[in-house]
Amino acid sequence: MIPLIQLDRQFQSIKKEIMNAFERVVDSGHYILGNEGAALEQELAHFLGVAHPVAVANGTDALVLALRALEIGPGDEVITTPFTFFATAEAIARVGATPVFSDIEAGTYNLDPALLEEKITSKTKAIIPVHLFGKPCAMKEINEIAKRHQLYVIEDACQAFGADIGGKRVGTFGDIGCFSFFPTKNLGTLGDGGLVVTADETLAKRIRKLRHHGSTAKYYHDEIGYNSRLDEIHAAILRVALKKIDLWNEQRRKKAAVYAKAFQHSTVGVPMEEKEQTHIYHLYNIEVEHQAELSETLAQQQIASGVYYPLPLHLQDVFAGLGYKKGDFPVAEQTSERLLAIPMHPFLTSSEQEKVIAAILAFEQRKGGSRI
Numbered sequence: 346m347i348p349l350i351q352l353d354r355q356f357q358s359i360k361k362e363i364m365n366a367f368e369r370v371v372d373s374g375h376y377i378l379g380n381e382g383a384a385l386e387q388e389l390a391h392f393l394g395v396a397h398p399v400a401v402a403n404g405t406d407a408l409v410l411a412l413r414a415l416e417i418g419p420g421d422e423v424i425t426t427p428f429t430f431f432a433t434a435e436a437i438a439r440v441g442a443t444p445v446f447s448d449i450e451a452g453t454y455n456l457d458p459a460l461l462e463e464k465i466t467s468k469t470k471a472i473i474p475v476h477l478f479g480k481p482c483a484m485k486e487i488n489e490i491a492k493r494h495q496l497y498v499i500e501d502a503c504q505a506f507g508a509d510i511g512g513k514r515v516g517t518f519g520d521i522g523c524f525s526f527f528p529t530k531n532l533g534t535l536g537d538g539g540l541v542v543t544a545d546e547t548l549a550k551r552i553r554k555l556r557h558h559g560s561t562a563k564y565y566h567d568e569i570g571y572n573s574r575l576d577e578i579h580a581a582i583l584r585v586a587l588k589k590i591d592l593w594n595e596q597r598r599k600k601a602a603v604y605a606k607a608f609q610h611s612t613v614g615v616p617m618e619e620k621e622q623t624h625i626y627h628l629y630n631i632e633v634e635h636q637a638e639l640s641e642t643l644a645q646q647q648i649a650s651g652v653y654y655p656l657p658l659h660l661q662d663v664f665a666g667l668g669y670k671k672g673d674f675p676v677a678e679q680t681s682e683r684l685l686a687i688p689m690h691p692f693l694t695s696s697e698q699e700k701v702i703a704a705i706l707a708f709e710q711r712k713g714g715s716r717i
């Protein structure tokens with residue numbers, strides 16, 4: 346089977362350094378909020394070019410902590426995309442605020458800036474753009490709209506660690522940026538992990554307090570917080586992986602270029618590359634007319650594929666109370682029926698990739714039709 350992602354190959358490639366890191370942590374006697382976490386935060390500050398990174402337990406908590414730090418809660422509205430992993434909207438709901446969805450742009454699969462302003466009300470407090478699949482959002486346009494209406498911008502960069510716009514890393518364009526170190530993310534650990542970044546020292550202090558039970562002095566608590574620290578063991582593993590992330594992202598980009606070239610004259614749509622942007626291909630999605638049938642055909646040839654995401658968030662049962670219906674976000678709805686993720690990771694071999702390409706082209710030729 347050729348899987349979508351092959352984490353064993355990735356961690357095998359840095360196993361020696363990880364085992365050393367593991368030993369260092371075991372021997373240190375400190376397992377939560379120690380030197381490894383502090384060192385990781387310093388290295389992340391340098392890598393991302395941001396003053397205050399705060400490592401937390403996971404990407405979902407990163408979003409919750411960001412919203413809490415900005416005092417967003419019941420009665421507030423937060424605009425985001427219906428075409429993202431559930432956690433983006435879940436975090437908004439978890440702090441008691443209301444997710445307000447706005448459609449995506451065809452081709453980029455990210456929030457369409459042209460549609461945002463009509464969603465803004467007197468209750469709107471923030472916009473959460475999601476750099477979906479590793480593709481940077483239109484941050485210039487989104488920031489301009491936010492500024493005009495005095496809204497916060499929280500970037501959900503959980504799928505885009507290392508992506509940039511004009512050399513500036515995503516996650517550093519808004520008031521706060523959120524990342525996930527879940528194993529399958531481009532920069533992942535051997536478990537859960539997350540990160541909040543901000544240039545604002547006051548916000549960073551608040552996030553540090555919130556991640557540690559609302560406490561700044563041991564056993565004195567001035568607000569209700571969370572148990573959401575990044576374990577030392579994960580910090581140590583991430584310090585090893587961080588050294589490789591630019592190389593791994595570059596390897597993903599090279600493989601993306603191979604796919605794009607192979608599908609150039611076919612009916613298969615490929616991800617959009619924009620000038621001044623570095624897409625880091627957390628997932629590689631082709632756009633096709635026969636999503637389910639192609640997926641089945643690939644499976645028969647031992648090639649994995651996946652649908653991200655089959656049901657846009659405005660149509661999820663849990664959000665039925667928000668009053669959305671089918672047809673509200675036509676681009677998101679149509680995109681969910683057309684995208685198919687195919688194998689993409691830094692350790693995909695050329696022969697594996699050739700096999701994937703040949704299988705897809707053979708299927709498309711058999712089907713005929715035109716490029717969408």
Ligand SMILES: *Cc1c(COP(=O)(O)O)cnc(C)c1O
Pocket residue numbers: 403404405406429430432433475501503504524525526527537538539
């Ligand atoms: C993975 C992900 C999250 C949540 O991250 P966890 O670390 O799994 O909690 C949030 N938003 C997006 C877009 C993600 O892909």
